[in-house]
Amino acid sequence: MRELIDNNKMIRTIRRITHEIIERNNDLNNLVFLGIARKGFPLAKMIVENIEKFEDLKVPIYELDISGYRDDLEVIEFKKLDIDLTGKTVIVVDDVLFTGRTVRASMDAIIDLGRPKKIELAILVDRGHRELPIRADYVGKNIPTNMSEKIIVNFNENKGVFILNEEEK
Numbered sequence: 001m002r003e004l005i006d007n008n009k010m011i012r013t014i015r016r017i018t019h020e021i022i023e024r025n026n027d028l029n030n031l032v033f034l035g036i037a038r039k040g041f042p043l044a045k046m047i048v049e050n051i052e053k054f055e056d057l058k059v060p061i062y063e064l065d066i067s068g069y070r071d072d073l074e075v076i077e078f079k080k081l082d083i084d085l086t087g088k089t090v091i092v093v094d095d096v097l098f099t100g101r102t103v104r105a106s107m108d109a110i111i112d113l114g115r116p117k118k119i120e121l122a123i124l125v126d127r128g129h130r131e132l133p134i135r136a137d138y139v140g141k142n143i144p145t146n147m148s149e150k151i152i153v154n155f156n157e158n159k160g161v162f163i164l165n166e167e168e169k
Contacts, residue, residue: 001152004143005161010124013140014043017122018050020138025089028057030117032085034064036094036106042155043124044093064092069105086114091138095153097123100134125151125161 005013025031028051035044041063048061065079092106103121110119122138127145143163145151150164 001162001164003160004125004151004163005141007160010140010160013124014046015050017124017138017140018047018054021047021091021120021122022051022055024137027089028055028059030087030089031059031091032083032088032116033059033061033091033093034106034110035061036092036102037063037065037067039096039153039155040064040092040094043095043122043153044091046155047091047093047122064106064109066102066105066109069108070101071105080109081113084114085110085116088114088116089118089120090116091120091122093122095124096151097121097126097134097136097139098129098151100130100132103134104132124153127151 022028033044033048035041044061048059051057051059062081062083064081090110092103094102107119110116120137123136124140126136126139126142129147143151145163148165152162152164154160
């Protein structure tokens with residue numbers, strides 16, 4: 001396993017993403033953050049904490065379970081949010097953008113929760129290999145990979161972002 005981004009650089013990158021979100025959105029009171037369950041939610045929490053610190057403003061944040069919207073998984077039960085996103089600017093947050101299928105599933109889930117004014121995407125790492133025409137509005141780092149590699153983001157224990165080769169799995 002090889003380190004791509006150490007914890008200090010990851011924190012700086014997340015701060016930069018936060019500043020970009022603040023700069024591009026005139027009405028921060030209209031923002032809603034949806035962190036994709038597991039890895040996207042901790043990143044969304046960091047961004048929202050930064051907005052609180054930088055702008056002295058509480059922004060709503062929710063964990064988005066997209067398992068029921070995946071076309072590649074059989075799901076019996078999942079947790080659906082009970083919020084209305086109509087007229088809101090929704091920022092979907094995930095750790096890694098790869099094929100785009102997770103983002104597609106999140107958009108399906110969002111549309112079931114109302115008609116947002118706008119949907120934006122914030123990610124920490126864009127590794128390429130898109131299968132769908134999806135791009136992120138806020139990108140921490142572009143890290144081209146090959147299909148056999150896996151990007152591991154560890155927000156805990158002051159870690160960072162690592163790349164795992166097929167042989168190491």
